[in-house]
Each structure stands twice: as structure tokens, then as C-alpha cells.
Amino acid sequence: YYILADKIASGLAHAGYCVITGGGPGIMEAANKGASEAGGVSVGLNIDLPHEQDANPYVNFPLNFKNYFVRKVMLMKYSSGFVCMPCGFGSLDELFESLTLIQTERIKPFPIVLVGCDFWTGLVDWIKDKLVGSGNISPEDLSLFRVLDDVDEVIHFLNETIER
16 A cells, blocks of 8 residues: 555656645655655645654655644645545544545545555445445445555546645
């Protein structure tokens, strides 16, 4: 997934997009690396945590935050699309917040791509079965995101759906 994130971010930078991550290690580092090495803008919204995290060396525009709320506001405000790689609770929180804000028309809709069919299939099946199945969300809400595996598909989808 590190290599995939690097390639996607590089492709997005070549397409003229700024890449914004949480600024930390792992997949966030890969995305910042891909954008930076492609000559693009690589932003890291770093959060001060007790056992993590230092900004990765590929961030060329770091912003530091003390709490998640302000960081999420900045992420939502300046995003024209989300690419969600396999992740942990923090990124899932940001994913579901963005879906909620789009669904409830609190923010202007933007495309959301979940990268890695193997990783996301269980969650998507659960959403279909439990949330749509019990009437907690509408079947149309499944169109708020797309699950893709291929770098070119991700970039093409974003280019087709992001308003510039």
C-alpha cells in the first residue's frame, strides 16, 4: 500500500493537485513522498500526540495542530477529494465525518475513493447489509464513495469528478 500511495500521490501532483495528509509516517509518508518527488505541493497536517508523531521528511508545507477538531476542519475545508488508503481509527474518523457532512449537505460534495478492494470489502459489505439493510442510510448513499485498486483509475475518477 505504501508503493500504491506513492504512485497515486505522484499522479495527482502531475495532474496539478496538492496532496494533503496527516503528515505522519507510513502511508501518509508515502503520499507526501509521491507528491514531493513529483514536484507537487505536499502538505502535512501534523497532530501533537503522546507516542507519535513527527512530521515525515517529505512534507514541504507542514502545519501543526494540538487537537483533532481543528485539523479535521482544515482537512475538510481544503480538500477537493479524498483518497483513503488502508488506515486506522483516525483516518476512519475523517472518512465517516466527510461522508456524514456530504450526506447531510453541510459541505459541498467531493469524491471519495477507498483504495484497496481487499481492505475495504468487509466494511462496504457491512455498510450495505447493516446500514442500508436496516434503513439507517439510503442505497443512494453508497454512491458517496468508490472503491478502486488501480492508480490510473483513481486519478481518472478524481479528474472526472472534481470541480476545478
